Amino acid sequence: MTFQSVLTQARSEHRTLLNEVEAKQVLGEAGVSVTVTTLATSADEAAKQAEAAGYPVVLKVVSPDIAHKSDAGGVKLNLNNTAEVKAAYAEIVASCTKAVPNANIVGVAVQHMAPQGTEVIIGMTTDAQFGPVMMFGLGGIMVEVLKDVSFRLVPLTDRDANQMINEIKGRPILDGVRGQPASDIAALKSTIVKVAKFVEDHPEVRELDLNPVFAYPDGAIAVDARIIVAEA
Amino acid sequence: MSVPGHRLDRMFNPKTVVVIGDKGPGYQWLNNNKGVVEKGGNLYSVQVDPNQIEGIEKMGVKNFTSLADVPGEIDYALVAVPRQVAPLVLKDLIAKNAHGAAFFTSGFAETREELGIRLQDQMVTMARAANFNLVGPNCMGLYLPKAGVRFNGDAALVDDGKVGFLSQSGTHGIMFSLVSKANGVFLSRCASFGNAVVLDVSDLLEYLALDDETEVIGMYVEGVRDGRKFFQTLRMACERKPVIVWKGGQTEAGARATMSHTASLAAPQAIWDAMMRQCGAITTNNLDETIDVMKLIINSRRPVGPRMALLAQTGGQSVSITDAFAKAGLVVPRFSDQSYADLGEFFNVIGGSYQNPLDMAGTVAGKMDTLDRILRIVDADPNIDNVAVELSAMFAARSWRRDPKALDATLDTLQNYQQRSQKPLIVILHPAHEGEYIASIAEKFIERHIPVFPSFERAAGAMARYLAYATN
Numbered sequence: 211m212t213f214q215s216v217l218t219q220a221r222s223e224h225r226t227l228l229n230e231v232e233a234k235q236v237l238g239e240a241g242v243s244v245t246v247t248t249l250a251t252s253a254d255e256a257a258k259q260a261e262a263a264g265y266p267v268v269l270k271v272v273s274p275d276i277a278h279k280s281d282a283g284g285v286k287l288n289l290n291n292t293a294e295v296k297a298a299y300a301e302i303v304a305s306c307t308k309a310v311p312n313a314n315i316v317g318v319a320v321q322h323m324a325p326q327g328t329e330v331i332i333g334m335t336t337d338a339q340f341g342p343v344m345m346f347g348l349g350g351i352m353v354e355v356l357k358d359v360s361f362r363l364v365p366l367t368d369r370d371a372n373q374m375i376n377e378i379k380g381r382p383i384l385d386g387v388r389g390q391p392a393s394d395i396a397a398l399k400s401t402i403v404k405v406a407k408f409v410e411d412h413p414e415v416r417e418l419d420l421n422p423v424f425a426y427p428d429g430a431i432a433v434d435a436r437i438i439v440a441e442a
Numbered sequence: 443m444s445v446p447g448h449r450l451d452r453m454f455n456p457k458t459v460v461v462i463g464d465k466g467p468g469y470q471w472l473n474n475n476k477g478v479v480e481k482g483g484n485l486y487s488v489q490v491d492p493n494q495i496e497g498i499e500k501m502g503v504k505n506f507t508s509l510a511d512v513p514g515e516i517d518y519a520l521v522a523v524p525r526q527v528a529p530l531v532l533k534d535l536i537a538k539n540a541h542g543a544a545f546f547t548s549g550f551a552e553t554r555e556e557l558g559i560r561l562q563d564q565m566v567t568m569a570r571a572a573n574f575n576l577v578g579p580n581c582m583g584l585y586l587p588k589a590g591v592r593f594n595g596d597a598a599l600v601d602d603g604k605v606g607f608l609s610q611s612g613t614h615g616i617m618f619s620l621v622s623k624a625n626g627v628f629l630s631r632c633a634s635f636g637n638a639v640v641l642d643v644s645d646l647l648e649y650l651a652l653d654d655e656t657e658v659i660g661m662y663v664e665g666v667r668d669g670r671k672f673f674q675t676l677r678m679a680c681e682r683k684p685v686i687v688w689k690g691g692q693t694e695a696g697a698r699a700t701m702s703h704t705a706s707l708a709a710p711q712a713i714w715d716a717m718m719r720q721c722g723a724i725t726t727n728n729l730d731e732t733i734d735v736m737k738l739i740i741n742s743r744r745p746v747g748p749r750m751a752l753l754a755q756t757g758g759q760s761v762s763i764t765d766a767f768a769k770a771g772l773v774v775p776r777f778s779d780q781s782y783a784d785l786g787e788f789f790n791v792i793g794g795s796y797q798n799p800l801d802m803a804g805t806v807a808g809k810m811d812t813l814d815r816i817l818r819i820v821d822a823d824p825n826i827d828n829v830a831v832e833l834s835a836m837f838a839a840r841s842w843r844r845d846p847k848a849l850d851a852t853l854d855t856l857q858n859y860q861q862r863s864q865k866p867l868i869v870i871l872h873p874a875h876e877g878e879y880i881a882s883i884a885e886k887f888i889e890r891h892i893p894v895f896p897s898f899e900r901a902a903g904a905m906a907r908y909l910a911y912a913t914n
Contacts, residue, residue: 335705337713339669345708361708361716363673370720417705
């Protein structure tokens with residue numbers, strides 16, 4: 211599916227939020243490294259897709275009505291076989307239906323569970339004065355509590371992406387502290403630049419979160435993604 | 443002409459200036475612009491009120507009751523008529539093919555009332571249709587020292603100012619025009635642009651960026667209407683010369699409906715800061731920081747590194763100066779072994795120290811050849827990029843009052859250093875609380891192009907900003 215067809219689909223459903231499967235698909239097409247994620251609409255389908263993705267897998271609810279998936283019991287991690295996947299599928303549907311009674315549950319997103327890396331957030335928003343703006347920061351509490359993030363206006367140069375990474379206060383964490391491995395700075399930089407290019411190419415995109423992106427000593431991969439597009 | 447062919451070139455280099463609607467008894471606008479005649483240009487008045495005309499003619503200014511009668515081409519008009527008349531004056535200016543005008547007249551959209559908004563809209567429509575260069579309204583207009591155009595009669599009328607300044611606020615424009623003079627920082631071109639409904643800050647900035655007489659640009663800006671245009675223009679300007687942006691006012695975040703994490707973190711001020719860094723602008727928070735970094739840029743060599751030699755007079759001050767420079771992110775390294783050996787030859791370690799920071803008053807003891815010797819040693823030191831010298835406003839200044847030649851000798855020594863060395867010099871006259879005397883000697887520093895600051899913190903802040911720019 212191209213960006214245009216995803217956009218058309220979303221708009222036909224009067225949605226501005228692209229779900230995780232859609233967001234990853236269009237970002238993947240733009241060359242951004244994302245965990246391959248598929249949509250299952252039954253437990254059997256989920257089991258089949260889990261085999262293809264490779265264990266362990268993660269299941270996440272896909273619903274335009276559920277913004278905070280974990281809070282609604284819509285996320286199951288570290289599933290290792292068919293039985294676990296089928297059970298998780300049923301549990302997700304049950305607990306999400308209970309948490310948000312009238313939610314339209316489109317299905318469940320299935321993906322290989324990427325090994326834990328250093329968590330970062332790469333995002334984009336549309337500023338009222340300056341238009342599209344990229345953001346970078348460390349994930350987890352660094353972004354939640356300390357708001358340790360940096361911004362640059364799109365379009366972005368390599369130098370801008372470099373400065374975004376170097377500007378955050380938690381920058382030494384990316385070099386590896388207390389026995390943690392160093393993060394692949396070049397891969398992070400390239401992800402930022404590719405996302406910026408994607409945003410530049412698609413002015414319909416208003417907001418975007420890759421949260422988290424796992425950074426490894428070699429490479430980086432977005433394990434969750436959401437995109438908000440402008441109303442038609 | 444400094445940017446030949448640019449649409450603002452005539453307005454920024456006027457030969458014929460017209461003041462429209464000035465009033466007695468002060469006739470402030472005609473008085474502000476008397477310099478136009480001194481500089482060889484033409485200054486005319488347009489005023490229809492017979493009660494005002496006599497006073498205008500007494501000033502020796504030729505008055506016309508119709509703009510159409512003004513001879514020749516009008517390069518710049520300053521309009522100070524009541525708001526209801528402003529659109530009519532604009533119509534006349536357009537008909538006359540004037541090259542530009544600033545409207546001091548206020549009472550437009552800034553009042554948020556219907557009549558003001560309507561009058562402003564009318565003017566915008568007319569000016570845009572005619573591609574007319576309208577500055578303001580609700581502004582002080584232009585200050586062009588070389589052309590004799592001013593918005594304050596006390597501002598300098600130099601021909602070789604190097605700093606361009608733009609201000610969204612009239613007050614900050616006036617204050618800057620006076621504060622810069624007091625600091626020996628002279629302006630090339632300055633504009634207070636008020637509501638900026640036709641020419642906006644980006645249009646004016648573009649001119650200053652291209653203007654070869656303007657070497658440094660400063661601006662006070664609260665917000666811009668077209669953010670992308672400003673971003674692009676600022677980036678272009680920063681590629682050409684240092685641009686200092688004093689951003690006033692933190693925009694209210696307001697109730698922004700956001701669905702993403704990124705949007706919730708993107709406060710307007712954070713985006714502004716990022717945008718300015720992305721362009722390579724020097725950012726400041728107030729008037730003092732703005733004039734400080736300009737003064738350093740204009741008077742000092744370009745810094746290449748953060749390592750300071752701190753030449754303090756006494757022990758206590760050597761600690762204070764170190765705190766200030768270190769907190770600003772600058773580095774106070776050890777001198778080279780060679781420097782220690784050289785300093786050790788003559789330094790009085792009893793009651794003094796030749797570690798960096800130096801505690802040197804006891805050794806120098808008013809002998810300028812000794813100060814010169816110290817300056818030569820730190821100049822040759824490979825561990826040092828910049829030199830800061832404290833002149834004691836409490837101790838040394840007392841002897842300068844008795845013997846002004848001692849001050850001259852000190853300044854000559856510093857000036858000689860500055861002329862021969864590639865390493866930036868920054869001077870601190872601290873504590874500068876005995877203001878009258880400090881002000882009385884300011885001219886001596888300005889004459890010699892020695893950048894002097896009233897506190898260690900302000901000196902360190904200016905150095906840190908210039909360095910960040912120079913090494914960006």
